[in-house]
Amino acid sequence: MSKIVRTITNLFTPFIFMFGLYVIVHGHITPGGGFQGGAVFASGVALLIVAFNSATVQRYLKEHHLSTIESSGALMFIGLAFAGIAITFFCNVLVGSSIFGQIPPEGSNPGFIWTAGVIPLMNIAVGLKVIAGLSAIVLVMALSSSNVRIEE
Amino acid sequence: MRKTATIISLGIVIILFVACAMLIHPFGQPPADMDDYIIDNAQTETGANNVVTSVVFDYRGYDTLGEATILFTAVTAVMMLFRATKEETIQ
Numbered sequence: 650m651s652k653i654v655r656t657i658t659n660l661f662t663p664f665i666f667m668f669g670l671y672v673i674v675h676g677h678i679t680p681g682g683g684f685q686g687g688a689v690f691a692s693g694v695a696l697l698i699v700a701f702n703s704a705t706v707q708r709y710l711k712e713h714h715l716s717t718i719e720s721s722g723a724l725m726f727i728g729l730a731f732a733g734i735a736i737t738f739f740c741n742v743l744v745g746s747s748i749f750g751q752i753p754p755e756g757s758n759p760g761f762i763w764t765a766g767v768i769p770l771m772n773i774a775v776g777l778k779v780i781a782g783l784s785a786i787v788l789v790m791a792l793s794s795s796n797v798r799i800e801e
Numbered sequence: 802m803r804k805t806a807t808i809i810s811l812g813i814v815i816i817l818f819v820a821c822a823m824l825i826h827p828f829g830q831p832p833a834d835m836d837d838y839i840i841d842n843a844q845t846e847t848g849a850n851n852v853v854t855s856v857v858f859d860y861r862g863y864d865t866l867g868e869a870t871i872l873f874t875a876v877t878a879v880m881m882l883f884r885a886t887k888e889e890t891i892q
Contacts, residue, residue, distance in 0.1 A: 677849040682857065684868070712880070719876060723869055730862060739862030744848055752848045765849035771858045771865075778869060782876040793883040 650700045658700035665693035673776035677765035683772040687779025694784040703791035715785040722778030729771050741766040 669690030676682035698706050733740025743749050743766035751764045762769075839856060849855040857865055 677851055677854050680851065680853070682851075682854050716876075716880075719873070723873060726866070726869060730866065739859065741847055741859050744846070750848070752845060753850060755844055758850065760850050765847055765855070766859075768847060768849050768854055768858045772854070775865070775869060779872065782872050785876055786879045789880055789883050 654700050658696055662693050662697060665696065666690055669693065669780070670776075673772055674769070675760075675762075676772035676776075677768045678760035678762070683775030684779055686772075687776045688783060690776075690780045691783030691787065695787045698787060698791045703788065703795050706788065707792060710784065710788060712785055712789060715781040715788070719778050719781035719785065722774050722776075722781065725774035726771060726778065729767050729774060732767065741768070743767045743770075 669686045669688075672679075672681035672686030672689055673683055674686075676686065694706070694710070730739050733742040736742070744752070746766075749763055749766055749769055751761060753761050753764050839860060840852065843852045843855045843860075844850065847855040847859050849859075
């Protein structure tokens, strides 16, 4: 792409990544969550691939690293679901404890980070999974359309 | 012969659709209790301000597990597809 597109991409990509991470981490307070924030983050990766070469992006993002991140996100999600197996599957065990355990005042409130029990951790797990999964899809398709060899 | 069968089966489907549209419940009837319960109690039970997230990750966790599985399957399928074509070109 031209120099203008590359410069604007250099300027905007950190903000896109930061907004995606913000949507993931604040999923229990503001609209959004793991899926939506991960899609925003992956759209930043897609912008990088469009502006620069897919081979250039591949030097920093390897597919097998992305696969590892995605699998670990899935394992983290299932592990958090199994954490409440003493009561039921997907029981919110952390409500009332010291980490993420506060209950906000009922009704409208400004929003507190350390609330909602296991939900923010699940948001982070699903966010990692969606970031890695969608980035891997975009990257692999871009690499195979240009003639770069895909390694294991 | 095949044409008449197609027309008859299409007619049956259209009649079924129209019948369903006529016989559907009026809006909001019968009243459901589950959504009222979630709107009233989600904030005090889970502590999340965002009730949608508390439904997605707490009350309906199985649904999110299925969505994550769908995403995993899609990534696996894309990787498999594009790697297979690549190996054929290399050999």
